[in-house]
Amino acid sequence: MAEAGTSGQPNNAVEASIRLEDLFDSSRILVKPKLYKAVFYFPFALFLLLTRLIAVIFAFSILSLLPKTSPKRSVVLKGLCRILGIVIEVDDKYNDENAKLLIANHVSLWDRLAVNAMLPCCSITKDFQIRNTDTLSFWNDSDVPFPREYTTEEIGALQRCIEGSSSRVLHFPECATTNGKIGLLKFHPGIFSVNAPIQPVLIHASFSSYMTVAPSVLGSSAWADVLWPLFLPSTFFKLKILPSMVKLPEESVVDFTRRVQQTMASALNLSPTVYTSSDKKELIKRLQISTASASATRSSISFSSPVSYKQPSGIQRSTHLSSTPFQKLSMNTAADKFGRSPKERMASYHERKQLLLEAARQKYLEKHSM
Numbered sequence: 001m002a003e004a005g006t007s008g009q010p011n012n013a014v015e016a017s018i019r020l021e022d023l024f025d026s027s028r029i030l031v032k033p034k035l036y037k038a039v040f041y042f043p044f045a046l047f048l049l050l051t052r053l054i055a056v057i058f059a060f061s062i063l064s065l066l067p068k069t070s071p072k073r074s075v076v077l078k079g080l081c082r083i084l085g086i087v088i089e090v091d092d093k094y095n096d097e098n099a100k101l102l103i104a105n106h107v108s109l110w111d112r113l114a115v116n117a118m119l120p121c122c123s124i125t126k127d128f129q130i131r132n133t134d135t136l137s138f139w140n141d142s143d144v145p146f147p148r149e150y151t152t153e154e155i156g157a158l159q160r161c162i163e164g165s166s167s168r169v170l171h172f173p174e175c176a177t178t179n180g181k182i183g184l185l186k187f188h189p190g191i192f193s194v195n196a197p198i199q200p201v202l203i204h205a206s207f208s209s210y211m212t213v214a215p216s217v218l219g220s221s222a223w224a225d226v227l228w229p230l231f232l233p234s235t236f237f238k239l240k241i242l243p244s245m246v247k248l249p250e251e252s253v254v255d256f257t258r259r260v261q262q263t264m265a266s267a268l269n270l271s272p273t274v275y276t277s278s279d280k281k282e283l284i285k286r287l288q289i290s291t292a293s294a295s296a297t298r299s300s301i302s303f304s305s306p307v308s309y310k311q312p313s314g315i316q317r318s319t320h321l322s323s324t325p326f327q328k329l330s331m332n333t334a335a336d337k338f339g340r341s342p343k344e345r346m347a348s349y350h351e352r353k354q355l356l357l358e359a360a361r362q363k364y365l366e367k368h369s370m
Contacts, residue, residue, distance in 0.1 A: 073120070
């Protein structure tokens with residue numbers, strides 16, 4: 001039965017205390033095992049990886065030969081999950097077959113395979129084409145963001161695509177993975193423009209207790225996120241299906257999107273946030289720039305020679321160096337804090353730009369002993 005009520009308002013105080021960095025893991029191995037255990041496990045891990053890679057290729061080759069509507073596809077997928085050590089528990093008390101659109105939170109690139117094994121489904125591309133999820137590229141394009149606003153023609157095309165699909169359509173409205181511990185990214189409202197019941201699916205993923213590993217890491221490659229579970233004995237997925245939801249007649253698309261996000265966050269005991277997948281991309285860029293700048297700084301310090309200083313010249317006195325702390329004048333201009341609004345981020349950008357210019361001016365003066 002579709003749920004039409006509204007959920008409680010989000011806790012603004014809690015949302016304000018959540019930093020963007022809190023939504024992601026920065027390290028793959030969260031709890032390092034003892035050295036002797038890691039040494040003994042390494043040969044077994046390689047054996048698991050090779051065996052499972054062969055099994056994956058063989059299983060998806062069989063799936064490519066089976067008809068799309070064949071019930072044997074689900075059997076093959078479940079068998080593949082057992083070989084890969086993927087253990088899936090599902091609470092399907094509220095499963096509604098009439099809800100063609102499945103909306104799930106996103107914690108790993110294996111989410112789609114786990115959901116598809118228990119709830120046969122497909123995905124939809126940006127150009128409104130149905131894409132099978134039981135192929136070797138099941139992990140690819142799982143974070144494709146839809147536009148935040150659709151034209152009437154695009155909404156109609158999306159509606160026809162979902163209604164014409166022979167299986168249910170799975171979509172991750174966060175359009176990026178999180179660690180699933182603190183909060184949910186802001187949902188892209190584009191997919192919620194369709195006039196169809198929506199079935200929320202909650203995903204919780206964890207790895208074997210032998211080694212506590214993050215399913216996805218900030219800035220890591222897709223291949224790393226896909227291959228790491230193949231090294232470990234088992235991966236656990238818990239799926240919970242919530243009652244289907246429909247947009248109220250007087251409800252806007254944005255309000256409906258927010259209500260679905262709040263409902264899912266409450267069921268997961270997480271907080272809905274205002275951060276988007278674009279904010280995650282910007283955070284990754286900042287970390288990459290910061291890491292590269294720090295590496296360059298260390299290299300310049302290692303190979304630099306003593307510099308003889310002379311009496312400051314007129315050019316040097318005309319700069320603002322005298323009023324700027326020396327420790328701030330480095331080529332590492334990554335912001336200490338990610339701004340919550342475009343205005344704050346622009347102000348931070350101009351400040352870091354000025355510091356970078358001053359640092360470059362200082363290096364020039366030191367190089368020429370001015």
